[in-house]
Amino acid sequence: MAAALTRGQRSSRQNFETWAWFFMRISGVILFFLALIHMYIMHIENDVTHTTVSFVARRWANPWWKLFDWWLLVLGLLHGGNGLRTIIDDYVKKPFKRSLTKALLYVVGSGLFLLGTITVLTFK
Amino acid sequence: MTTTTVEHTEPTALIKEVDVHLTIKRFNPEVDVRPHWREYDLRLKSSDTVLNALIAVKGTIDGTLSFRRSCAHGVCGSDAMMINGANRLGCVNLISSVGTDLVIEPVRGLPVIKDLVVDMEPFFAQYRSVLPYLIANDDPGYKERYQSPEDRARFDDTTKCILCGACSTSCPVYWANGAYVGPAAIVNAHRFIFDSRDQAASERLDILNQKSGVWRCRTSFNCTEACPRGIKVTQAIEEVKRAILYDRS
Numbered sequence: 001m002a003a004a005l006t007r008g009q010r011s012s013r014q015n016f017e018t019w020a021w022f023f024m025r026i027s028g029v030i031l032f033f034l035a036l037i038h039m040y041i042m043h044i045e046n047d048v049t050h051t052t053v054s055f056v057a058r059r060w061a062n063p064w065w066k067l068f069d070w071w072l073l074v075l076g077l078l079h080g081g082n083g084l085r086t087i088i089d090d091y092v093k094k095p096f097k098r099s100l101t102k103a104l105l106y107v108v109g110s111g112l113f114l115l116g117t118i119t120v121l122t123f124k
Numbered sequence: 125m126t127t128t129t130v131e132h133t134e135p136t137a138l139i140k141e142v143d144v145h146l147t148i149k150r151f152n153p154e155v156d157v158r159p160h161w162r163e164y165d166l167r168l169k170s171s172d173t174v175l176n177a178l179i180a181v182k183g184t185i186d187g188t189l190s191f192r193r194s195c196a197h198g199v200c201g202s203d204a205m206m207i208n209g210a211n212r213l214g215c216v217n218l219i220s221s222v223g224t225d226l227v228i229e230p231v232r233g234l235p236v237i238k239d240l241v242v243d244m245e246p247f248f249a250q251y252r253s254v255l256p257y258l259i260a261n262d263d264p265g266y267k268e269r270y271q272s273p274e275d276r277a278r279f280d281d282t283t284k285c286i287l288c289g290a291c292s293t294s295c296p297v298y299w300a301n302g303a304y305v306g307p308a309a310i311v312n313a314h315r316f317i318f319d320s321r322d323q324a325a326s327e328r329l330d331i332l333n334q335k336s337g338v339w340r341c342r343t344s345f346n347c348t349e350a351c352p353r354g355i356k357v358t359q360a361i362e363e364v365k366r367a368i369l370y371d372r373s
Binding site: 086 | 334335
């Protein structure tokens with residue numbers, strides 16, 4: 001239950017949960033625009049069946065688009081990952097199962113981050 | 125200050141007698157393994173409340189039906205129940221406004237004791253955990269602690285809570301996670317956090333800054349819709365979140 005702190009004792013003003021919430025608010029607003037622009041370019045301006053290697057090469061010739069996509073990757077993973085972490089906290093009740101599910105989430109999240117970052121950095 | 129919200133109906137329509145069909149989720153822990161539905165038909169005035177209908181069932185059809193009620197006027201908060209899928213007070217909703225075909229269930233997220241009666245103890249334990257009383261250790265030197273009308277208005281909305289539990293038991297996070305203090309506890313913390321006479325805001329903010337506190341809220345607004353007193357519950361929760369974020373004390 002919540003009242004674990006003893007009266008008069010102040011641990012810290014803001015904690016991880018505070019900043020995690022704040023991050024969700026900020027990244028949510030940024031992702032709204034990033035995802036809409038991404039959606040427009042990939043599905044309205046261009047047909048998704050034409051997104052070949054040469055299409056990506058033409059796009060990524062401009063480093064700003066690389067940066068754009070990398071931010072979409074990082075914010076998407078962190079925002080989605082934190083959302084899933086919150087849901088796991090709510091729905092996975094057994095401590096061991098919860099740790100295991102979260103570990104899986106972090107491993108998959110880090111894997112996708114590494115894979116995406118390597119692709120963005122080494123693409124020629 | 126607003127009173128309990130009631131929908132308005134044409135006065136002449138209220139005198140009319142109507143056939144009411146009730147489908148009630150029943151559970152008797154001494155006999156039943158799981159809850160089951162029972163249907164009741166009765167004739168009532170359209171000005172009768174849902175609580176009147178339940179009392180009529182208990183008095184004339186099936187005396188074993190259990191539900192809580194006390195003041196029957198939307199003040200005590202005893203008879204929060206799920207009526208046609210929404211958490212409401214049985215005593216302030218007229219047949220004329222909710223309809224004649226009613227599905228009534230106990231509120232969700234709290235263990236059912238019998239029929240519509242749920243165990244409120246987890247709810248009250250969460251309420252107590254946020255220190256819902258004035259904490260001021262200094263001697264004011266006179267009989268009353270003065271407060272300006274502006275300072276009083278800051279937390280006016282959250283003083284209206286009657287602890288019926290309609291908000292907490294409509295919250296999807298509350299259903300899933302028993303550790304969450306729930307909207308009602310946060311509303312009652314808000315009532316003192318923003319009270320200029322109180323001196324323990326930081327203690328309450330620390331309690332609500334834990335994993336079981338305000339950060340569990342996903343702003344689904346179910347609580348705001350469910351509140352029979354019209355409290356802007358989600359807004360109160362967001363104000364507490366912001367108070368924690370901006371806290372420099």
